[in-house]
Amino acid sequence: MELRHLKYYVAVVEEQSYTKAAERLFISQPPLSRQIQNLELELGVQLFERGSRPVKTTEVGQFFYLHAVKLLANAEEIKMMTQRVGTAEKTLTIGFVGSLLFGLLPKIIYLFRQQQPKLRIELQEMNTKQQIEALKEGKIDVGFGRLRISDPAIHRILLREEPLMVAVHAQHHLCIFEQGLYLSNIIDENIFIYPNHSKPNFSTQMRSLFYEHGFDPSHLIEVREVQLALGLVAADEGICIIPQSARAIQIPNLKFIPLLDKAAISPVFLAARNMDENSNIQSLMECIYQVYDQESIVYQRKANNENAN
Numbered sequence: 375m376e377l378r379h380l381k382y383y384v385a386v387v388e389e390q391s392y393t394k395a396a397e398r399l400f401i402s403q404p405p406l407s408r409q410i411q412n413l414e415l416e417l418g419v420q421l422f423e424r425g426s427r428p429v430k431t432t433e434v435g436q437f438f439y440l441h442a443v444k445l446l447a448n449a450e451e452i453k454m455m456t457q458r459v460g461t462a463e464k465t466l467t468i469g470f471v472g473s474l475l476f477g478l479l480p481k482i483i484y485l486f487r488q489q490q491p492k493l494r495i496e497l498q499e500m501n502t503k504q505q506i507e508a509l510k511e512g513k514i515d516v517g518f519g520r521l522r523i524s525d526p527a528i529h530r531i532l533l534r535e536e537p538l539m540v541a542v543h544a545q546h547h548l549c550i551f552e553q554g555l556y557l558s559n560i561i562d563e564n565i566f567i568y569p570n571h572s573k574p575n576f577s578t579q580m581r582s583l584f585y586e587h588g589f590d591p592s593h594l595i596e597v598r599e600v601q602l603a604l605g606l607v608a609a610d611e612g613i614c615i616i617p618q619s620a621r622a623i624q625i626p627n628l629k630f631i632p633l634l635d636k637a638a639i640s641p642v643f644l645a646a647r648n649m650d651e652n653s654n655i656q657s658l659m660e661c662i663y664q665v666y667d668q669e670s671i672v673y674q675r676k677a678n679n680e681n682a683n
C-alpha cells in the first residue's frame with residue numbers, strides 16, 4: 375500500500391463519487407476504480423457499500439478513512455518540516471509567548487546575536503499552541519512557551535521553573551506578608567489575570583493553579599496584557615500574579631511578594647521538531663544557560679534531543 379492509494383481512497387470518500395474524485399486527482403476514472411479494488415483486495419475488506427449512490431463507506435471503510443486522513447496529514451507535516459530543516463541553516467525563526475519578552479528573552483536574543491553574527495534571527499510572538507503548529511508547518515524552528523502541550527512530532531525541553539510573585543500596591547494590606555504569601559491569602563482579592571486572547575495561555579495556567587489548590591476565586595478579572603494588569607495594581611484596583619522576571623516592568627508604587635505554594639511556578643519550555651539536529655538550536659540553548667549562570671538562576675542542563683515533562 376502506498377500513500378498514493380490513501381490519497382485516492384480519501385478523495386473518493388470525500389467526493390462520494392468516483393467521477394468527482396478522478397477530476398480532483400487529475401486522473402481518469404477506470405484506473406482510480408482499479409486502484410480502489412486493488413486496495414480492497416490487499417486489505418481483504420470491503421471499503422464501500424456495493425452499488426451505493428452517492429458512494430458510501432462501510433463501517434470498516436470509515437475506520438480506514440479516519441486513519442488514512444491522519445497518515446496523509448502526518449506525511450504532509452514531515453514534508454513541510456523537512457523542507458524547513460533543509461533551509462534553516464542561515465536563519466533561525468523563534469516563536470515566543472509575550473510574557474517572556476519582559477523577562478530574559480531580550481537578553482538571551484541579544485547575546486545570541488553577538489555570538490552568531492552571521493545567523494539571521496527572526497522573532498514571532500505566538501502562544502504555545504500556535505508554536506506547535508508553526509513548528510510542524512516549518513514556519514518556526516524553535517518555540518519558547520509556558521504550557522505543557524504535547525505532540526508526537528515535537529519535543530519539549532523544560533528550561534527552568536520560574537517562581538511566581540504577587541504584585542500589590544505599595545500600601546496594600548497584603549504588604550505585611552513581605553517574605554511571602556500563599557494562594558489562600560489572596561482568594562478574596564480582585565485578581566487581574568492576562569492575557570485575554572490566544573488561549574490557552576498564562577491566564578489559563580493561573581486559573582488551573584487556583585483550581586488545583588481547591589480554590590475558586592470569585593474576583594478573577596481578565597485584562598488584555600501584563601502591563602495593563604500591573605498598571606491597574608499600581609492604581610490599587612486589585613492585585614495580580616506575575617512570573618518573577620516580569621518585575622522588570624517598572625511602574626511606581628508596586629510591591630512584589632513571593633508566592634510560596636509549592637506549585638506556584640511557571641515553567642519555561644523550549645519546543646523543537648523531533649530529530650531536528652539543527653546545531654543553531656543547541657547553540658541557542660548554550661546561550662540560554664550562559665544567561666542563567668549570569669543571573670544565578672537554578673536550572674538543569676539538558677541536551678536538545680532530550681524530552682522533558
Ligand code: BEZ
Pocket residue numbers: 474477478479482518533534619642662
Ligand atoms: C527564560 O526566562 O527562562 C527564558 C526566556 C526566553 C527564552 C528562554 C528562556
